[in-house]
Amino acid sequence: MPAIFDQxxxxxxxxxxxxxxxxxxxxxxxxILDYLLAAGxxxxxxxxxxxxxxxxxxxxxxxxxxxxxxxxxxxxxxESAAAAKVGISQLDWAMASTGSLVQDAAPVxxxxxxxxxxxxxxxxxxxxLLPDMPAVFSKIRPEQSNYISFITGPSRTADIERxxxxxxxxxxxLIIVFVDDIAGVN
Amino acid sequence: xRKQFRDSxxxxxxxxxxxxxxxxxxxxxxxxxxxxxxGIDFEAVRTQIAERxxxxxxxxxxxxxxxxxxxxxxxxxxxxxxxxAKVREYILNLARQNGVKTIVKSKSMASEEIHxxxxxxxxxxxxxxxxxxxxxxxxxxxxxxxxxxxxxxMTKEEVADVFSDKVEQGQAPDIPKLVxxxxxxxxxxxxxxxxGITGANIAVAETGxxxxxxxxxxxxxVTTLPKIHVAIVGIEKLMSDFADVVPVLTALPRSATAQxxxxxxxxxxxxxxxxxxxxxxxxxxxxDNRRTEMSRDxxxxxxxxxxxxxxxxxxxxxxxxxGGHVFGKVYTGxxxxxxxxxxxxxxxxxxxxxxxxxxxxxxxxxxxxxxxxGLILELRRRLAVEKGxxxxxxxxxxxxxxxxxxxxxxxxASLAQKPLKKDGFIRHLPFFLSDMTEFRSLPAIADVxxxxxxxxIDQQGAPSRAKLRVKAAISGVPSTASQSTELQPPAERCDAxxxxxxxxxxxxxxxxxxxxxxxxxxxPSEKAAFYSGCLIDFAYPEMGESVVKIxxxxxxxxxxxxxxxxCGAPARFSGAYEVAAQNAKDNIDALLSEDVQYVVSxxxxxxxxxxxxxxxxxxxxxxxxxxPRARELATKVIDFSTLVKKLVDEGRLTFKQxxxxxxxxxxxxxxxxxxxxxxxxxxELLTKAGYQIAEMYEADMCCGMGGSYSxxxxxxxxxxxxxxxxxxxxxxxxxxxxxCPGCVMQIRGGLDKDGAPIKVEHTAQRLAxxxx
Numbered sequence: 035m036p037a038i039f040d041q042x043x044x045x046x047x048x049x050x051x052x053x054x055x056x057x058x059x060x061x062x063x064x065x066i067l068d069y070l071l072a073a074g075x076x077x078x079x080x081x082x083x084x085x086x087x088x089x090x091x092x093x094x095x096x097x098x099x100x101x102x103x104x105x106x107x108x109x110x111x112x113e114s115a116a117a118a119k120v121g122i123s124q125l126d127w128a129m130a131s132t133g134s135l136v137q138d139a140a141p142v143x144x145x146x147x148x149x150x151x152x153x154x155x156x157x158x159x160x161x162x163l164l165p166d167m168p169a170v171f172s173k174i175r176p177e178q179s180n181y182i183s184f185i186t187g188p189s190r191t192a193d194i195e196r197x198x199x200x201x202x203x204x205x206x207x208l209i210i211v212f213v214d215d216i217a218g219v220n
Numbered sequence: 221x222r223k224q225f226r227d228s229x230x231x232x233x234x235x236x237x238x239x240x241x242x243x244x245x246x247x248x249x250x251x252x253x254x255x256x257x258x259g260i261d262f263e264a265v266r267t268q269i270a271e272r273x274x275x276x277x278x279x280x281x282x283x284x285x286x287x288x289x290x291x292x293x294x295x296x297x298x299x300x301x302x303x304x305a306k307v308r309e310y311i312l313n314l315a316r317q318n319g320v321k322t323i324v325k326s327k328s329m330a331s332e333e334i335h336x337x338x339x340x341x342x343x344x345x346x347x348x349x350x351x352x353x354x355x356x357x358x359x360x361x362x363x364x365x366x367x368x369x370x371x372x373x374m375t376k377e378e379v380a381d382v383f384s385d386k387v388e389q390g391q392a393p394d395i396p397k398l399v400x401x402x403x404x405x406x407x408x409x410x411x412x413x414x415x416g417i418t419g420a421n422i423a424v425a426e427t428g429x430x431x432x433x434x435x436x437x438x439x440x441x442v443t444t445l446p447k448i449h450v451a452i453v454g455i456e457k458l459m460s461d462f463a464d465v466v467p468v469l470t471a472l473p474r475s476a477t478a479q480x481x482x483x484x485x486x487x488x489x490x491x492x493x494x495x496x497x498x499x500x501x502x503x504x505x506x507x508d509n510r511r512t513e514m515s516r517d518x519x520x521x522x523x524x525x526x527x528x529x530x531x532x533x534x535x536x537x538x539x540x541x542x543g544g545h546v547f548g549k550v551y552t553g554x555x556x557x558x559x560x561x562x563x564x565x566x567x568x569x570x571x572x573x574x575x576x577x578x579x580x581x582x583x584x585x586x587x588x589x590x591x592x593x594g595l596i597l598e599l600r601r602r603l604a605v606e607k608g609x610x611x612x613x614x615x616x617x618x619x620x621x622x623x624x625x626x627x628x629x630x631x632x633a634s635l636a637q638k639p640l641k642k643d644g645f646i647r648h649l650p651f652f653l654s655d656m657t658e659f660r661s662l663p664a665i666a667d668v669x670x671x672x673x674x675x676x677i678d679q680q681g682a683p684s685r686a687k688l689r690v691k692a693a694i695s696g697v698p699s700t701a702s703q704s705t706e707l708q709p710p711a712e713r714c715d716a717x718x719x720x721x722x723x724x725x726x727x728x729x730x731x732x733x734x735x736x737x738x739x740x741x742x743x744p745s746e747k748a749a750f751y752s753g754c755l756i757d758f759a760y761p762e763m764g765e766s767v768v769k770i771x772x773x774x775x776x777x778x779x780x781x782x783x784x785x786x787c788g789a790p791a792r793f794s795g796a797y798e799v800a801a802q803n804a805k806d807n808i809d810a811l812l813s814e815d816v817q818y819v820v821s822x823x824x825x826x827x828x829x830x831x832x833x834x835x836x837x838x839x840x841x842x843x844x845x846x847x848p849r850a851r852e853l854a855t856k857v858i859d860f861s862t863l864v865k866k867l868v869d870e871g872r873l874t875f876k877q878x879x880x881x882x883x884x885x886x887x888x889x890x891x892x893x894x895x896x897x898x899x900x901x902x903x904e905l906l907t908k909a910g911y912q913i914a915e916m917y918e919a920d921m922c923c924g925m926g927g928s929y930s931x932x933x934x935x936x937x938x939x940x941x942x943x944x945x946x947x948x949x950x951x952x953x954x955x956x957x958x959x960c961p962g963c964v965m966q967i968r969g970g971l972d973k974d975g976a977p978i979k980v981e982h983t984a985q986r987l988a989x990x991x992x
């Protein structure tokens with residue numbers, strides 16, 4: 035695992051993603067909440083955060099979290115996501131060879147959380163890290179999900195004078211949070 | 221060539237923003253592409269893609285049915301049609317039925333192909349391109365100049381002006397700010413649009429899956445926010461198995477933008493919930509527009525292997541000068557020329573096909589293994605059949621096809637040019653011919669062509685040199701056996717014979733074989749026919765004399781079959797295959813008339829003609845009668861450097877000892893490097909002779925000669941040459957060497973005009989002085 039994790043980190047950072055790794059849910063949650071606070075998440079317009087339902091949240095008390103951090107919402111709608119600064123969701127697989135994340139994104143809130151806000155926090159279980167594309171292709175089932183997303187770094191363009199610019203229609207920041215042991219999942 | 225087309229070329233050439241941006245991009249691309257492919261076996265990946273896409277092209281109907289069954293079973297609707305008008309009608313009806321007023325689009329070349337936006341806008345529907353580059357050119361009222369980077373021809377100042385004029389006053393030419401501005405303005409469109417239109421990069425039959433590859437994230441919004449998603453998919457995007465996606469996904473981002481993977485890859489296999497919980501309407505339009513017809517064309521079927529990466533544009537020496545607009549409104553560059561001929565009309569490719577200089581760069585990088593230059597030649601041939609050759613060209617070829625007339629005219633020209641030539645150059649031509657000598661001097665036609673000098677060349681040295689070689693072998697100069705199985709010169713047969721005669725062959729050291737060899741074996745009887753080609757024959761006979769001198773030193777007697785004539789490349793490159801076939805027949809008769817072991821040429825284009833194109837021309841014309849002899853000739857044909865390298869390896873030629881000759885830079889000629897796969901041999905020979913190779917930047921980039929190309933399109937040939945000259949000069953070497961007399965003509969002529977004191981020589985001339 036360390037070798038492919040290092041490869042993932044190297045590749046993901048090369049495409050401007052941030053990569054963090056935590057041993058368990060509590061540590062990861064602390065990081066995410068600290069990050070949201072530092073990002074100035076509040077009830078002010080345009081300063082919210084939306085968190086799409088995911089296994090990571092299973093053992094957590096959402097109401098309590100929302101109370102702890104005003105501006106954080108677990109109701110991911112077109113409106114709340116469009117107005118949010120940060121989106122959070124969990125992904126199914128990570129691919130070391132290119133630093134990519136893979137998600138069954140058929141539920142619309144997963145797509146809203148990862149496309150509309152400026153900052154996207156992606157949670158992934160460390161054991162879901164696979165070496166390369168053939169390995170990922172052996173896991174994903176398009177017959178079973180109508181929308182599968184591969185995400186590699188934040189949104190980017192080089193359409194003006196070939197100058198790489200991060201953050202066009204999708205997020206400008208991609209924060210990847212690996213969690214070795216997600217409570218209540220295994 | 222119409223004036224309008226020439227004007228569009230000149231407009232592009234005189235647009236420094238365009239040529240600057242494209243020039244810098246093509247230079248950076250080469251490096252970043254290579255880096256992106258680190259650790260990937262590109263040949264293996266592209267072989268897989270070509271095989272899987274080739275399979276799909278042979279099974280379009282079946283794959284379309286499987287795809288349709290799969291995705292419809294999950295609730296999508298598939299509409300398949302051959303007719304672009306029906307695609308437009310389907311989408312317009314769908315929009316009207318659902319009260320759609322605004323449509324957001326992510327990039328779809330198929331929609332560009334059928335001019336969908338104009339149609340929908342004409343019906344009163346607002347259509348917004350959302351890819352940043354597409355949006356810019358849509359606002360500016362332009363068309364894409366590059367398949368992957370549509371607005372590469374515009375500066376940030378121009379973009380700021382377009383935004384200020386068309387969207388909101390006061391935009392500054394600051395790229396991050398311009399991008400933010402676009403994000404803000406388009407976000408509102410995404411949220412309010414009633415329909416989203418995308419293309420697809422792949423459509424998988426096995427699973428009924430659309431694969432959409434983007435960087436900006438606009439396709440994710442287009443397929444998520446509006447309640448209707450329409451995907452317009454050219455049927456050549458179909459592939460059989462889900463696993464087929466892997467090689468395409470490996471190559472496409474690397475070849476297109478030198479990324480390991482784009483920011484987003486989206487796989488849609490059916491309708492997904494809308495943001496209000498209702499199911500999305502998903503419509504897939506499988507558009508044919510002559511693709512099935514193309515798949516049945518034995519020549520053009522391979523063009524369906526294209527994955528639209530545009531790498532053929534990025535490595536093209538012509539594209540980087542003129543950009544995409546010269547090619548037309550939709551598909552640009554090499555592959556674009558071919559697609560335009562099919563999806564628009566053959567005659568629409570009439571002018572743009574002439575832009576291809578046939579350098580073959582694109583064949584090295586195409587992930588679909590498409591022979592783009594070969595297909596462009598085929599277009600040329602079909603165009604020539606359809607509309608006939610231009611009268612002047614016809615007249616020229618009728619002369620070329622009459623060997624005696626052609627050769628006597630060239631002899632006459634040698635006299636007629638007298639007032640124009642000075643130290644072997646023609647520097648100015650009068651009137652309408654002046655373009656040809658504006659950027660490079662032309663060589664004067666030789667007073668006495670090689671064919672008339674040949675008999676006077678003293679080849680007495682050949683046998684005696686051979687004896688010397690045997691003596692050298694006896695005295696211990698090593699001789700390596702050739703690895704070549706294709707050519708069996710007598711020397712090798714001799715060795716083989718010796719080995720069978722010997723009772724303990726493995727114990728006989730090389731020197732002992734030499735000692736046992738009778739002088740007869742050492743090949744005074746070995747013969748090579750020299751095929752000069754027109755340039756060496758009539759402009760540079762001294763190159764031919766150098767070849768003879770070198771081969772004589774190896775004990776090979778050289779003959780010059782007088783019946784040889786033009787290799788037919790000019791005719792073939794102009795689409796005049798009947799003329800090329802007649803040239804082929806004359807040459808085959810001449811070159812097979814003598815019993816020789818080799819047919820050697822010092823012109824790579826001629827070598828390719830003799831070795832490959834005679835066969836291809838006969839096959840193309842269905843002239844099976846000529847094939848066996850064309851193949852027989854092909855087995856004997858060898859280019860100069862490969863032969864000499866072989867002779868040196870065999871110890872039959874040795875360089876003067878201990879020479880330190882200084883720096884030389886080597887220019888790779890297109891056909892030598894990319895068709896004959898020869899690039900190390902001449903470098904190794906020059907190094908062995910005592911030179912230090914100072915590699916120039918882009919050594920294997922075309923010099924702009926391209927045979928008659930430099931006459932037809934001097935305005936493009938000249939800047940390509942200027943780049944080459946700069947790269948040569950930057951090495952600081954006082955000497956540039958190459959294997960092609962055409963390149964010598966172009967580069968020597970260019971340096972003569974330029975005045976740089978750099979000597980230009982054919983490898984044969986350079987080596988002739990340095991061999992024992």
